[in-house]
Amino acid sequence: MSQNPPSLRPDLAPAARITDAPRSGQPTIGMVSLGCPKALVDSERILTRLRAEGYGISPDYSGADAVIVNTCGFLDSAKAESLDAIGEALAENGRVIVTGCLGAEPEYITGAHPKVLAVTGPHQYEQVLDAVHTAVPPSPDPFIDLLPASGVKLTPRHYSYLKISEGCNHKCKFCIIPDMRGLLTSRPAKAVLREAEKLVESGVRELLVISQDTSAYGTDWKDRDEKFPILSLARDLGSLGAWVRMHYVYPYPHVRELVPLMADGLVLPYLDIPFQHAHPDTLKRMARPAAAARTLDEIAAWREMCPDITLRSTFIVGYPGETEDEFQTLLDWLDEAQLDRVGCFQYENVEGARSNALPDHVPDEVKQDRWDRFMAKAQAISEAKLAAKVGTLMDIIIDDIDEDGIATCRTKADAPEIDGNLFIDEGTEGLSVGEIVSVEVDEAGEYDLWGRRVS
Numbered sequence: 001m002s003q004n005p006p007s008l009r010p011d012l013a014p015a016a017r018i019t020d021a022p023r024s025g026q027p028t029i030g031m032v033s034l035g036c037p038k039a040l041v042d043s044e045r046i047l048t049r050l051r052a053e054g055y056g057i058s059p060d061y062s063g064a065d066a067v068i069v070n071t072c073g074f075l076d077s078a079k080a081e082s083l084d085a086i087g088e089a090l091a092e093n094g095r096v097i098v099t100g101c102l103g104a105e106p107e108y109i110t111g112a113h114p115k116v117l118a119v120t121g122p123h124q125y126e127q128v129l130d131a132v133h134t135a136v137p138p139s140p141d142p143f144i145d146l147l148p149a150s151g152v153k154l155t156p157r158h159y160s161y162l163k164i165s166e167g168c169n170h171k172c173k174f175c176i177i178p179d180m181r182g183l184l185t186s187r188p189a190k191a192v193l194r195e196a197e198k199l200v201e202s203g204v205r206e207l208l209v210i211s212q213d214t215s216a217y218g219t220d221w222k223d224r225d226e227k228f229p230i231l232s233l234a235r236d237l238g239s240l241g242a243w244v245r246m247h248y249v250y251p252y253p254h255v256r257e258l259v260p261l262m263a264d265g266l267v268l269p270y271l272d273i274p275f276q277h278a279h280p281d282t283l284k285r286m287a288r289p290a291a292a293a294r295t296l297d298e299i300a301a302w303r304e305m306c307p308d309i310t311l312r313s314t315f316i317v318g319y320p321g322e323t324e325d326e327f328q329t330l331l332d333w334l335d336e337a338q339l340d341r342v343g344c345f346q347y348e349n350v351e352g353a354r355s356n357a358l359p360d361h362v363p364d365e366v367k368q369d370r371w372d373r374f375m376a377k378a379q380a381i382s383e384a385k386l387a388a389k390v391g392t393l394m395d396i397i398i399d400d401i402d403e404d405g406i407a408t409c410r411t412k413a414d415a416p417e418i419d420g421n422l423f424i425d426e427g428t429e430g431l432s433v434g435e436i437v438s439v440e441v442d443e444a445g446e447y448d449l450w451g452r453r454v455s
């Protein structure tokens with residue numbers, strides 16, 4: 001079966017980057033972090049704790065006394081990738097602790113890899129740490145092992161993921177995340193804000209707010225002052241002076257109250273909303289939240305309030321029972337919705353998902369054909385939207401400057417790793433990574449822009 005390219009797989013997160021060199025004799029742990037940005041945040045937390053306890057972090061297998069593999073179990077292909085990663089870590093290092101989503105099925109892992117030292121489930125931080133302590137006893141040195149104020153970060157220093165809740169109260173039929181991660185549990189707003197403040201103080205210029213269901217943040221609290229606590233959290237995060245980007249927002253009616261914060265410049269005018277499909281029958285078979293929402297009306301309302309808003313979404317094509325007619329509705333919807341950024345993946349069975357049992361699974365070649373048609377349309381929309389930006393001025397954040405002086409940047413419309421880039425080919429002397437500067441856009445491609453600095 002064909003696979004979507006990694007850039008379009010919503011379950012994939014950027015690879016972990018670890019740069020700290022351990023000191024000689026220090027007990028040292030390696031980390032392989034697979035899966036979504038939420039898993040990446042878990043990896044960061046585990047490494048933060050290990051650093052605080054005096055462990056070194058090894059960027060390779062050979063320098064590590066043991067390796068933690070943080071797994072993903074979202075799709076069967078992701079599970080297979082996790083098993084491969086565990087096998088590689090066993091072959092290269094031999095001492096492997098498994099955690100993350102796939103850890104919810106320990107026998108699946110131990111069946112394939114009986115030699116792993118321990119298996120723990122998602123967000124079982126203490127158990128992972130216990131397993132590390134058993135495998136590699138700590139040797140703390142409080143004078144050397146001072147934790148950086150921002151903790152250990154696997155993302156570049158100028159942006160950071162900020163996880164605001166865990167779990168989900170929905171029961172989408174294709175998804176096993178609620179089984180693996182449990183019901184929605186929101187972090188206290190004070191804790192989220194404290195973490196965000198520390199990140200901003202340590203140089204983070206962009207906060208990427210993530211969860212399974214960001215718009216539902218705080219609705220699991222029995223005693224709450226407001227109906228939708230995401231609104232005040234967004235306002236408070238927006239007051240910290242960093243870019244705040246909201247991911248995984250569902251199109252509930254109260255999103256209309258979030259958009260004015262974007263129009264006011266408190267939060268980036270960017271909504272990452274996983275619509276998944278547009279035909280009401282398909283959405284019903286998926287058991288999607290807000291399946292009955294009139295999403296085109298919502299989109300029109302958001303754009304009226306905030307004309308600059310960028311809308312990103314992901315979709316599934318070839319869901320069981322999807323007829324050509326339903327798919328055509330999705331294409332027509334996309335034509336009308338004119339989303340700025342779109343990811344799409346072909347439906348796959350995932351062990352334990354209720355959608356597996358649905359009738360009328362779509363043949364692989366039909367899925368591929370629909371995916372091709374969907375992406376062709378999405379690409380044409382993206383190209384036209386980017387072409388319209390030529391000649392405009394915009395603020396960009398610099399992610400990288402290479403040895404030839406070419407700067408890879410992002411506009412407010414681009415989330416790191418999943419959206420496009422803006423490149424500055426010359427005149428980057430004196431600029432640094434993480435800086436936010438103004439550019440004039442002078443060229444546009446299918447997904448990327450080029451620009452030049454303006455003073």
Ligand code: SF4
Pocket residue numbers: 168169170171172175176177178212213289
């Ligand atoms: S909203 Fe649906 S797809 Fe998203 S985590 Fe919850 S159950 Fe899964």
